[in-house]
Amino acid sequence: MKLNIALLAGDGIGPEVIDQAVKVSDAVAKKFGHEIEWTPALTGAAAIDAVGEPYPDSTHNICVAADAVLFGAIGHPRFDNDPSAKVRPEQGLLKMRQKLGLFANVRPTFTFPSLIDKSPLKKERIEGTDLVFLRELTGGIYFGKRGREDNDNTAYDTCTYTREEVERLARKGFEMAMQRSKKLCCVDKANVLETSRLWRETVQKLEKEYPEVQVSYEFVDAVAMRLVQWPSSYDVLITENLFGDILTDEASVISGSMGLMPSASLGEKTSLFEPIHGSYPQAAGKDIANPLATVLSAAMMFETAFGLKDEAEAIREVVNKSLTEGVVTEDLAEGGNAYKTSEVGDWLAKNI
Amino acid sequence: MKLNIALLAGDGIGPEVIDQAVKVSDAVAKKFGHEIEWTPALTGAAAIDAVGEPYPDSTHNICVAADAVLFGAIGHPRFDNDPSAKVRPEQGLLKMRQKLGLFANVRPTFTFPSLIDKSPLKKERIEGTDLVFLRELTGGIYFGKRGREDNDNTAYDTCTYTREEVERLARKGFEMAMQRSKKLCCVDKANVLETSRLWRETVQKLEKEYPEVQVSYEFVDAVAMRLVQWPSSYDVLITENLFGDILTDEASVISGSMGLMPSASLGEKTSLFEPIHGSYPQAAGKDIANPLATVLSAAMMFETAFGLKDEAEAIREVVNKSLTEGVVTEDLAEGGNAYKTSEVGDWLAKNI
Ligand SMILES: CC(C)[C@H](C(=O)O)[C@@H](O)C(=O)O
Ligand SMILES: CC(C)[C@H](C(=O)O)[C@@H](O)C(=O)O
Numbered sequence: 001m002k003l004n005i006a007l008l009a010g011d012g013i014g015p016e017v018i019d020q021a022v023k024v025s026d027a028v029a030k031k032f033g034h035e036i037e038w039t040p041a042l043t044g045a046a047a048i049d050a051v052g053e054p055y056p057d058s059t060h061n062i063c064v065a066a067d068a069v070l071f072g073a074i075g076h077p078r079f080d081n082d083p084s085a086k087v088r089p090e091q092g093l094l095k096m097r098q099k100l101g102l103f104a105n106v107r108p109t110f111t112f113p114s115l116i117d118k119s120p121l122k123k124e125r126i127e128g129t130d131l132v133f134l135r136e137l138t139g140g141i142y143f144g145k146r147g148r149e150d151n152d153n154t155a156y157d158t159c160t161y162t163r164e165e166v167e168r169l170a171r172k173g174f175e176m177a178m179q180r181s182k183k184l185c186c187v188d189k190a191n192v193l194e195t196s197r198l199w200r201e202t203v204q205k206l207e208k209e210y211p212e213v214q215v216s217y218e219f220v221d222a223v224a225m226r227l228v229q230w231p232s233s234y235d236v237l238i239t240e241n242l243f244g245d246i247l248t249d250e251a252s253v254i255s256g257s258m259g260l261m262p263s264a265s266l267g268e269k270t271s272l273f274e275p276i277h278g279s280y281p282q283a284a285g286k287d288i289a290n291p292l293a294t295v296l297s298a299a300m301m302f303e304t305a306f307g308l309k310d311e312a313e314a315i316r317e318v319v320n321k322s323l324t325e326g327v328v329t330e331d332l333a334e335g336g337n338a339y340k341t342s343e344v345g346d347w348l349a350k351n352i
Numbered sequence: 353m354k355l356n357i358a359l360l361a362g363d364g365i366g367p368e369v370i371d372q373a374v375k376v377s378d379a380v381a382k383k384f385g386h387e388i389e390w391t392p393a394l395t396g397a398a399a400i401d402a403v404g405e406p407y408p409d410s411t412h413n414i415c416v417a418a419d420a421v422l423f424g425a426i427g428h429p430r431f432d433n434d435p436s437a438k439v440r441p442e443q444g445l446l447k448m449r450q451k452l453g454l455f456a457n458v459r460p461t462f463t464f465p466s467l468i469d470k471s472p473l474k475k476e477r478i479e480g481t482d483l484v485f486l487r488e489l490t491g492g493i494y495f496g497k498r499g500r501e502d503n504d505n506t507a508y509d510t511c512t513y514t515r516e517e518v519e520r521l522a523r524k525g526f527e528m529a530m531q532r533s534k535k536l537c538c539v540d541k542a543n544v545l546e547t548s549r550l551w552r553e554t555v556q557k558l559e560k561e562y563p564e565v566q567v568s569y570e571f572v573d574a575v576a577m578r579l580v581q582w583p584s585s586y587d588v589l590i591t592e593n594l595f596g597d598i599l600t601d602e603a604s605v606i607s608g609s610m611g612l613m614p615s616a617s618l619g620e621k622t623s624l625f626e627p628i629h630g631s632y633p634q635a636a637g638k639d640i641a642n643p644l645a646t647v648l649s650a651a652m653m654f655e656t657a658f659g660l661k662d663e664a665e666a667i668r669e670v671v672n673k674s675l676t677e678g679v680v681t682e683d684l685a686e687g688g689n690a691y692k693t694s695e696v697g698d699w700l701a702k703n704i
Pocket of ligand 2: 191192221442445446597
């Protein structure tokens with residue numbers, strides 16, 4: 001199979017971790033007889049520096065032409081203390097999501113037995129946790145009308161959802177639930193918000209099409225609690241953009257394996273795969289960042305974008321092996337036995 | 353001193369826990385030579401049943417005439433599966449907040465050494481946690497324009513804030529920070545929302561008036577993570593209504609003492625005090641609910657509404673004593689030695 005992949009390394013540690021994912025992907029492609037064509041493109045602060053905007057048209061065209069996008073991380077401290085700066089790396093992210101139509105952000109949270117003690121939560125609370133959030137990514141208050149009124153004295157943001165937007169996301173949730181334990185939780189704030197009531201109505205209608213799926217409806221504040229109390233009680237959760245932003249980040253720290261969590265953002269045509277961690281600028285260029293989340297994002301890419309399950313499984317296996325054998329970067333190393341980012345990548349590629 | 357207090361027991365376990373807070377308040381009043389006049393009034397499902405609405409004018413008039421309001425809990429399962437029901441107990445809550453102008457919800461989270469093992473988090477993560485959220489309670493997306501458009505196909509909610517609303521809340525935060533460790537965290541989503549940028553601007557301006565307070569600005573998704581990872585790194589946090597709803601609930605489960613957490617909602621004229629737990633309908637009428645959160649809310653009332661610090665301290669001391677001596681309800685009892693709700697109240701009143 002010929003795989004045409006856009007490669008968006010981004011800022012900070014992005015380029016370093018992406019390099020390892022490329023090595024591992026190439027190794028798995030070679031083993032299974034595929035050919036990957038990587039097309040690099042600029043995003044984030046790197047793109048602002050080069051061409052003045054964080055998601056230039058040239059990059060968009062490369063993404064549209066590709067079968068999938070592998071993404072590193074964006075964000076640079078230079079922009080951090082000025083949230084109202086005209087051009088910010090994050091705007092590139094939002095523009096990219098919208099222009100590529102990446103409407104469903106898939107964020108699994110699971111535990112690695114060897115890392116369970118890193119969790120801030122007690123072991124008995126998180127054992128067996130294996131949940132996945134489906135966050136709506138191109139609608140809601142992120143993309144509604146906003147502005148100032150009343151002589152700059154009042155600010156407003158608008159949250160909007162259409163039935164079609166909700167149904168498209170919810171349907172993915174039901175399908176995912178059918179492939180897992182047939183449990184779906186719809187997270188909303190239907191006791192207050194009109195958009196949440198539309199979500200609930202739409203999901204309730206879909207229930208008829210998926211009679212085997214057991215659906216629960218929970219308020220976002222209750223989920224924020226139960227995620228910490230009993231994360232293993234959840235399986236598939238669907239929610240709108242802003243709630244998803246908050247809850248997926250909350251969920252990411254419970255497993256103790258945050259540095260390893262991959263994600264996918266699915267569109268009708270293109271999909272994008274990226275680690276959930278940020279650009280970690282303090283570590284940039286030091287060859288110390290943990291590449292495993294990006295490598296596991298590549299695994300998600302093989303499986304989700306190309307339907308190549310064995311290839312994905314091969315990557316996951318070698319990642320597990322690196323963990324058990326202690327071939328890990330300093331964030332996971334015990335007793336000073338840390339490998340470099342590039343060494344971990346080399347080891348994974350060799351052992352696949 | 354003569355204390356004129358409106359008593360809103362509400363639904364579920366509300367009446368039972370309120371009864372204990374009344375006993376304890378009366379005992380402390382007697383000891384310190386005050387006289388309390390309690391004026392009961394209906395709210396929630398109880399009020400819907402009696403007069404058809406959850407926060408009737410008669411109740412509002414009683415609250416306005418009082419020096420403070422002590423509140424139990426509202427909510428009834430009968431309304432739970434119908435989020436769009438015309439009359440819901442929660443609407444009473446929102447109407448009450450708005451009509452009484454309760455703009456600042458104060459939610460402390462702290463640990464009781466004897467309960468620390470009940471936390472889902474590891475002991476070393478939560479030891480020393482003593483933070484307080486100030487949640488804006490009468491603005492934002494809770495009270496903005498909402499509705500349907502496009503033939504019922506689109507729903508929208510509007511989040512609005514004025515500079516005055518932000519400043520009023522933020523000022524309370526700065527003042528609270530001055531009385532504590534002089535650390536303030538402003539929680540927003542200024543990389544996306546216009547209302548958040550107004551928050552940031554307004555808080556940044558206020559910084560000049562409180563040069564001793566060290567202010568940090570953090571995104572809501574980052575706070576959702578750090579609250580689980582290092583709760584003890586926070587002190588005073590200020591935030592808007594919806595973020596506050598989610599984060600205060602998340603924070604409430606980290607200490608392991610959720611059943612004990614009090615809260616206050618402050619207005620320009622009246623203030624209201626209530627436990628953070630819900631109406632817990634399954635336990636209603638069984639004399640088993642833990643009354644300590646309501647008793648501690650009464651302590652907050654003595655201190656905040658009446659400036660009676662010694663009285664508040666006396667209540668907190670006797671609550672601590674009940675915990676160390678094991679005079680607790682079944683949720684906290686070890687080895688079957690559970691006291692009834694009313695027995696705990698009697699014991700506290702006697703030992704004050
Ligand atoms: C950077 C920011 C705009 C973005 C978001 O809020 O969606 C980020 O937090 C994320 O979750 O990918
Ligand atoms: C019941 C609901 C409307 C309310 C809110 O969202 O404010 C509750 O969750 C709370 O936090 O007091």
